[in-house]
Amino acid sequence: MSESAFEPVIIGFTCNWCSYRAADLAGTSRIKYPPNVRLIRVMCSGRIDPTFVLKALADGADGVMIAGCHPGECHYLEQNYKALRRHRLLQRTLAQFGIEPERVRLTWASAAEGARFAEEVGAMVDEVKKLGPLNWPTRPVPQSEAAAEVAP
Amino acid sequence: MSKPRFAMYWAAACGGCEIAVLNIDEKVLELDAHFDVAFWPAAMDVKYKDVEAMEDQSILVTLFNGSIRTDENEHLARLLRRKSKLLVAFGSCANEGCIPGLANLSPREQIFERAYTSPSTENPDRIRPQPACQVAEGTLTLPPLQPVVRTLDQVVEVDYHVPGCPPESHQIAAVLDVLIAVVKGEAQLPPKGAVLGAGNSTVCDECPRKRDVKRIDKLARIQELPPLATDVCLLEQGLMCAGPATRSGCNSRCPNVGAPCIGCYGAAPDVLDQGARLMTAIASVVEAQEPEDIDRVLDGLPDPAGTFYRFGLAHSLLRANRAALAEKP
Numbered sequence: 196m197s198e199s200a201f202e203p204v205i206i207g208f209t210c211n212w213c214s215y216r217a218a219d220l221a222g223t224s225r226i227k228y229p230p231n232v233r234l235i236r237v238m239c240s241g242r243i244d245p246t247f248v249l250k251a252l253a254d255g256a257d258g259v260m261i262a263g264c265h266p267g268e269c270h271y272l273e274q275n276y277k278a279l280r281r282h283r284l285l286q287r288t289l290a291q292f293g294i295e296p297e298r299v300r301l302t303w304a305s306a307a308e309g310a311r312f313a314e315e316v317g318a319m320v321d322e323v324k325k326l327g328p329l330n331w332p333t334r335p336v337p338q339s340e341a342a343a344e345v346a347p
Numbered sequence: 348m349s350k351p352r353f354a355m356y357w358a359a360a361c362g363g364c365e366i367a368v369l370n371i372d373e374k375v376l377e378l379d380a381h382f383d384v385a386f387w388p389a390a391m392d393v394k395y396k397d398v399e400a401m402e403d404q405s406i407l408v409t410l411f412n413g414s415i416r417t418d419e420n421e422h423l424a425r426l427l428r429r430k431s432k433l434l435v436a437f438g439s440c441a442n443e444g445c446i447p448g449l450a451n452l453s454p455r456e457q458i459f460e461r462a463y464t465s466p467s468t469e470n471p472d473r474i475r476p477q478p479a480c481q482v483a484e485g486t487l488t489l490p491p492l493q494p495v496v497r498t499l500d501q502v503v504e505v506d507y508h509v510p511g512c513p514p515e516s517h518q519i520a521a522v523l524d525v526l527i528a529v530v531k532g533e534a535q536l537p538p539k540g541a542v543l544g545a546g547n548s549t550v551c552d553e554c555p556r557k558r559d560v561k562r563i564d565k566l567a568r569i570q571e572l573p574p575l576a577t578d579v580c581l582l583e584q585g586l587m588c589a590g591p592a593t594r595s596g597c598n599s600r601c602p603n604v605g606a607p608c609i610g611c612y613g614a615a616p617d618v619l620d621q622g623a624r625l626m627t628a629i630a631s632v633v634e635a636q637e638p639e640d641i642d643r644v645l646d647g648l649p650d651p652a653g654t655f656y657r658f659g660l661a662h663s664l665l666r667a668n669r670a671a672l673a674e675k676p
Contacts (some may be wrong), residue, residue, distance in 0.1 A: 202656070218452035246623035249664040267359070280630035280641050289643060291452055291652035295628060331665065332672050337503040 203257035203323040207232040207316070208247065212270040213305050214262030228313035229320040232260060239263070240301075241274025245285045248299055253331050256321040258298040262312065265303040275303070292311030297322040298329065303335045350405035351530055353382035354398075355437075356427055357389060358413030358420035359447045359496065364438040365389040365412070367513035371520045381527050384408070386427075398426060406430050408526060410437040410509070414444045414661060415497040419490035428503040435534075435543075439512035441499040443621075444614045444661020445513075448496045449653060451660050451667035454674055455492055474537045494659075495667040507537065512658060516596050518544035533557035535651035542616075546595030548607045549615045554590055554599035558578045561632040565670045566647030569607070582608045582632065585647075588652060590625035620664045622655035 209215040215236045221228060237243065238262025248259045256343040261282065263275040289299060300319050304312040357365065369375060378384075409431040415421050439445035439496060442665055450458055463470050467585055479542050480487045487572045499505055509522055513520075522544040528534035537543060546553065558580045565585045569575075575584050581602055582588045589610035601608050614621035635641045656663055666672065 244623060245626045246620045246664070249620055249623050253664040253666075275637045277631050279638070280633050280635070281626060283638065283641050284626050284630045284645055284648075284651065287648075288622070288651040288655065289394060291650075291668065292665050294665075331669075334664075334666065335497060337502060337504045 201253075201324060201328060203231050203256060203320060205232040205258045205260055205316075205323065206251040206256045207260040207262065208243050208269075209234050209262045210264060210275075211236055211238045212244075214240075214303070214312060215265035215270065215307035217262070217304035217308045217312035220306065221313045222309075224270075224309050226309055226313045228316045229322045232316050235253070239269065239271050239274045240278035241271060243267070243278055243281065245281055245288075248285060252294065252298070252329060253334070255331070257326075257329045258300070258319060260316070260319055261299070261301045265300070265305055268305065272322050281325055287297060294329070295326055296308070297326060330335045348383060350383040352385035352405060353378065353391070354384070354386040354406045354427065354431065356386065356409065356411050356413070356423055358411065358423060358440070358499075359465065360413030360438065360440045361414035362389065363513040364410075364440075366407075367511075367516055367621055368410070368519055369440075370516040372516075373521050374478075374523060374634040376457055379529060381530050394425070395426070395650070398430060401430050403429050404432050407530070408433040408435060408663050410435050411441050411499055412438040412513075413449050414440040415493070415499065415502050416447055416450075417490040419475060421493070421502055422490075424499060425504050433506045434499075434503065435507045435509055436499045436505045437509045438514055439510060439558040439611050439613060441505075441657050442508050442510050442662065444496050445611075445658050448498075448659075448661030449657065451495045451671055452652060453496065453668065454671045458492075466625075478622075491676075494676060495632070495671050498662045503672055506539055509542075509543045510542065510594055510611075510613045511545070511597065514544055515600070533618040538636070544596065545612060547616050548595045549614065550590035550593045550595055550599050550602070553595045553597075554608075556602055556604045559583065562634040563632050564634040566629075566633075566644055577605065581605075582629075587629065587648060589621075589625055589655075589657075592618055592621050610655075613659060613662075620666060621651070621659040622663055625655040626651075 209218055218234055243261050251259050263278050269275040286296050302315045324345055386398050409427045415424055436442045440447055459475055463475055464473055476489055478489055478491045529536055557578055561583055563585055566587055567585050567588055572585055586607045588607035590608040592615055593608055593610045594612040594615045596612050618624045633644045635644050
């Protein structure tokens with residue numbers, strides 16, 4: 196697959212109070228951004244367990260974006276700081292798995308920042324396009340004896 | 348009436364599971380009273396060809412410990428699956444990959460380099476083991492290493508899981524009691540896929556140490572910390588403890604004596620990825636908000652993947668380093 200033809204799949208986790216509304220605003224304001232991101236709304240960026248990110252990457256995503264309220268503006272007071280700490284810890288761990296830091300982006304967008312949200316998505320899509328597909332191999336499942344014997 | 352057959356096999360393992368079985372003391376006589384030991388390389392001399400000659404399904408239960416690292420391990424996993432009615436993944440290696448699974452962070456070339464040419468190894472001719480080697484007496488062979496370590500249930504179907512590194516002796520005894528009761532016709536088999544010989548909660552739940560407000564501004568190794576309080580949560584005192592994400596069943600053996608849980612009973616019930624759940628838990632309690640302050644605390648964990656996935660790497664969502672996964676067999 197040539198670089199120009201590669202369209203990354205990016206899973207975007209957005210919080211109910213700021214970043215999802217930023218995405219909504221981007222839409223109602225007719226701001227264009229690449230369609231590569233699949234948004235999943237959660238109540239708060241503090242809800243994002245690194246499990247969600249790993250599962251997305253292991254199951255075929257090329258990147259994951261986590262978007263929350265700006266620091267100090269979390270609807271639940273300080274849960275976006277939890278997201279920040281988890282992201283920094285996850286990045287350290289992912290490096291040992293050989294996964295580039297650009298594939299997991301943490302960003303902030305308030306409900307008024309539709310343009311900023313669109314810019315962030317665009318920037319991330321560009322970066323992941325440069326990195327190429329992740330193509331994480333699928334998890335092995337037990338094969339029946341017959342299947343095992345015909346395998347090379 | 349002849350007794351049902353029992354087998355125990357070690358694949359990529361340390362032998363600790365065999366010792367743990369012997370640690371059940373006189374209970375092992377009950378095992379002998381109710382089962383005919385058909386195959387157990389650590390305890391008796393039976394050749395692979397003898398197992399191959401057995402009828403399919405003629406072994407009632409096989410306790411399989413060890414992960415799948417070499418072609419020989421895989422061959423025995425498939426062979427014992429065929430010969431056994433019940434195949435039990437016994438111990439952390441068979442269930443989650445355990446310490447051998449940590450090799451999944453490195454491609455094979457790095458593993459060989461480290462093992463045979465690192466400064467601590469005297470090997471001036473840089474000799475490496477080969478799959479086949481000619482000597483005067485003929486050809487010697489070694490089973491090749493596979494690209495990554497796999498768990499038993501990634502290779503064949505598994506009926507039951509007994510976690511632990513090694514499984515605690517009282518838990519092994521309890522599992523044997525169930526098997527003996529089934530043989531005597533006094534009990535039904537547990538549902539397929541059940542986790543036997545373990546609890547249904549986390550190590551924290553069994554731990555007697557007091558938990559207050561978890562806020563840590565420092566993570567360090569035990570020798571870098573001042574003497575620790577004996578009745579307060581180790582994590583609160585700055586010691587990385589895997590209790591929050593680890594299955595109960597050991598009676599919190601390590602925290603009881605002042606050592607942190609390292610996660611050997613595997614992921615707690617309903618936890619998909621033990622390491623990810625640990626990251627969630629640890630990052631939540633770090634007392635820092637600015638990136639630089641967060642990093643200062645996290646610097647106390649120099650090997651996050653090796654710490655969070657010490658036992659569960661081969662069975663985690665990602666399973667291995669990207670380069671190791673990409674290798675051809």
